Amino acid sequence: MEAAxxxxxxxxxxxxxxxxxxxEEDDLAEAGxxxxxxxxxxxxxxxxxxxxxxxxxxxxxSTFQSIGSIADVIRDLTASQAAS
Amino acid sequence: MTTNGQIxxxxxxxxxxxxxxxxxxxxxxxRAAGDVDKHARFPSETIEAFSEAGLLGALVPIAxxxxxxxxxxxxxxxxxxxxxxxxxxxxxxxxxxxVACLVRHGDTPALRAYLEEVANLQxxxxxxxxxxNIGGQLRMSSCAVEPTPSGFRLEKQAPVIxxxxxxxxxxxxxxxxxxxxxxxQVLVLCTSERTTLEQLNEWNTLGMRxxxxxxxxxxxxxxxxxxxxxxxxxxxxxTMLPVSHILWGFVYLGVAAAAVTKARQYVQSDARKxxxxxxxxxxxxxELIVVYRQMEAQVRDAARRFDAKRHGEIxxxxxxxxxxxxxxxxxxxxxxVVNRAMGICGISGYREDSPYSLGRYLRDAHGAAVMVNNDxxxxxxxxxxxxxxxxx
Numbered sequence: 001m002e003a004a005x006x007x008x009x010x011x012x013x014x015x016x017x018x019x020x021x022x023x024e025e026d027d028l029a030e031a032g033x034x035x036x037x038x039x040x041x042x043x044x045x046x047x048x049x050x051x052x053x054x055x056x057x058x059x060x061x062s063t064f065q066s067i068g069s070i071a072d073v074i075r076d077l078t079a080s081q082a083a084s
Numbered sequence: 085m086t087t088n089g090q091i092x093x094x095x096x097x098x099x100x101x102x103x104x105x106x107x108x109x110x111x112x113x114x115r116a117a118g119d120v121d122k123h124a125r126f127p128s129e130t131i132e133a134f135s136e137a138g139l140l141g142a143l144v145p146i147a148x149x150x151x152x153x154x155x156x157x158x159x160x161x162x163x164x165x166x167x168x169x170x171x172x173x174x175x176x177x178x179x180x181x182x183v184a185c186l187v188r189h190g191d192t193p194a195l196r197a198y199l200e201e202v203a204n205l206q207x208x209x210x211x212x213x214x215x216x217n218i219g220g221q222l223r224m225s226s227c228a229v230e231p232t233p234s235g236f237r238l239e240k241q242a243p244v245i246x247x248x249x250x251x252x253x254x255x256x257x258x259x260x261x262x263x264x265x266x267x268x269q270v271l272v273l274c275t276s277e278r279t280t281l282e283q284l285n286e287w288n289t290l291g292m293r294x295x296x297x298x299x300x301x302x303x304x305x306x307x308x309x310x311x312x313x314x315x316x317x318x319x320x321x322x323t324m325l326p327v328s329h330i331l332w333g334f335v336y337l338g339v340a341a342a343a344v345t346k347a348r349q350y351v352q353s354d355a356r357k358x359x360x361x362x363x364x365x366x367x368x369x370x371e372l373i374v375v376y377r378q379m380e381a382q383v384r385d386a387a388r389r390f391d392a393k394r395h396g397e398i399x400x401x402x403x404x405x406x407x408x409x410x411x412x413x414x415x416x417x418x419x420x421v422v423n424r425a426m427g428i429c430g431i432s433g434y435r436e437d438s439p440y441s442l443g444r445y446l447r448d449a450h451g452a453a454v455m456v457n458n459d460x461x462x463x464x465x466x467x468x469x470x471x472x473x474x475x476x
Contacts, residue, residue: 016265029317032265034223039467055473059400 001071008048009033009067012040024068038064045070051077095146095203096138098153105161108133109168117169121444124293126250130165130172131208141203143183148196149203155184155327156387159334166338167345170448171294173338175247177331178295182209182255184327185271185312188395189319194309195273198253210251212302216241220460222320224266228259235307238272241284246297249283252276256302257316269316274304291447292455321399326390328456329411333383336418336452343425343445344376350429350440365428372424379417386410402474408465415452422449 002024009028010019016032033041041064046052051074057063063073096104113130120127134140142158144150153161158180166173186199186209201207218224227240238258245254253275260270284299312319351365386407393399422445426433433442 029315030265030268032267034267035317036223036464036467039471042471052473053471055400058471058473059398061398 001074002067004048005045005067005070005074008041008044012044013037014040022067024071025066028064028066033064045074049074049078051081053077094138095141095149096151098142098151098157101139101142101151101153101157101161102164104137104139105134106164108137109165113165113172114168117172117444120169120171120294121447124288124296126247126296127169127172127175127294128250130169131175131250134176135206135208138206140179140206140208141183143180143187144199144203145187148200150199154387154391155330156384156391159331159383159387162331163334163338163341166335167342169294170335170339170445170451171292173335174292174295174332174451177328177335178211178246179209181324181328181331182211185255185319185323186273188323189271189312189314190273192309192311192313194307195312198273198275198310205252207252208247208250210245210248210254212240212242212245212248212254212256212300214242214244215257216243216299218266219243220457222257222324223269223317225257225259225269226266228262228264229270229272229311230262231308232305235305236272236311238274238302238304238306240302241299242302243284243299244297245281245300245302246295248281248298248300248302249296254279254281254302254304256304267317271312271316271319272304272306273310273312274302274306275310278306279304290450291444292451297455321404322396325404326386326399326407329407329414330383330387330390332452332456333386333410333414336414336449337380337383339445339448340376340379340418340421343422343442343449344372346433346440346442346445347372347425347428350432368424368428372421372428375417375420375424379414379421382410382413382417400474401468401472405465405468405472408461408468411456412453412458412461412465415458418449418452419446422446 006019013019013033014037022031057073062069064070112133116127116129141150142153146152162173162177165176183202186195213222214220215226218226230237240256253273256272256274257269258272260268280303281300284301287296287298347369351369354363354365422442426442429440432438432440435441436443
């Protein structure tokens with residue numbers, strides 16, 4: 001999953017650094033992810049993982065902090081959607 | 085704004101803000117407004133009157149020597165000034181916005197001490213958020229905070245620093261370090277003693293002429309604790325975006341109110357000459373009031389919502405969207421109101437030498453859409469709405 005997130009960041013994150021060099025816990029804002037690019041990243045992640053981030057998840061600033069935090073949120077969402 | 089005049093030494097209570105603002109607006113700003121507009125000059129008498137009345141620290145907490153006012157209270161103060169001189173009101177709005185950023189995010193000993201000075205010495209703060217080659221994109225910087233043995237050095241080519249030549253300090257956006265990404269920004273307090281400003285151009289515009297928003301090459305030095313200790317992105321979201329749109333909203337509401345006042349006076353004067361007749365202007369005035377009251381409700385509601393929010397509480401996407409919508413809405417409404425007033429006052433409103441002249445309001449009102457361009461704000465909202473899932 002982390003590899004797929006990295007591909008989305010590389011394609012839509014408009015980062016000044018190569019997304020493939022980012023560590024799982026590296027802060028994406030510090031790496032140059034703007035709020036504008038983040039919107040595109042969110043939409044691309046929804047398409048990639050066939051899910052919709054609810055408002056409660058978008059509200060949490062920690063959701064899109066790092067590749068690792070995005071992966072955690074997506075795992076939670078996929079698990080809860082599978083359960084329902 | 086340090087002056088030679090008598091400075092109010094006991095802190096004002098926020099309850100005094102509105103009556104004193106109204107008095108200064110009517111006695112000082114109203115008299116100077118025509119000259120300020122004609123010569124595109126700084127409204128020094130109005131800003132000095134606010135300084136002498138001890139009101140430039142309106143948003144500074146009481147414990148730090150300020151008035152501890154809310155954004156609604158400051159908004160009403162700005163509104164009352166804007167009815168007489170929109171440029172003066174805009175300067176005060178921008179100053180209060182900088183103070184709000186320091187109050188809410190300036191948690192270092194040096195910045196706290198400076199806030200006390202803002203209240204005690206009645207200092208005027210300006211802002212440099214735009215940059216040559218970056219344009220009006222608030223969330224990108226090219227210049228960077230460069231560490232030096234004694235603190236930092238910062239150089240910025242700013243296409244606009246409103247009233248920069250008259251300010252005691254400028255809050256400047258820059259990249260965190262020379263190696264930081266263009267979006268990894270901080271906000272830096274640059275005080276006039278350690279800052280030089282070389283003017284790059286003149287401010288000669290259609291309206292809002294007294295804001296003296298010339299471009300400057302800024303060179304500053306300071307200690308590292310003059311850098312606000314949180315990312316600029318957080319300051320924008322929690323303070324700069326909402327407070328700027330709210331206070332600008334009050335400025336343009338004041339311009340609209342001034343035009344409504346002229347239209348109403350015109351209709352009433354006309355009605356006196358034609359007793360018993362239903363004049364077309366009277367009907368148009370009734371329609372104009374619909375637009376004005378909608379604008380007023382939108383501005384005051386946004387201020388109340390902001391004041392009701394706990395500091396530090398996270399702003400949802402829909403809140404940023406609604407503050408952006410407020411700015412665009414106010415810019416549409418103010419022009420609509422002034423245009424309708426022109427339709428009511430007719431040639432008397434069009435003339436520059438009549439008691440019903442509307443020319444300055446019309447010119448100032450056009451600033452609302454182009455100063456921080458609506459196109460950019462609409463684009464931001466178009467983007468944000470793609471991930472806004474809040475129930476309406």
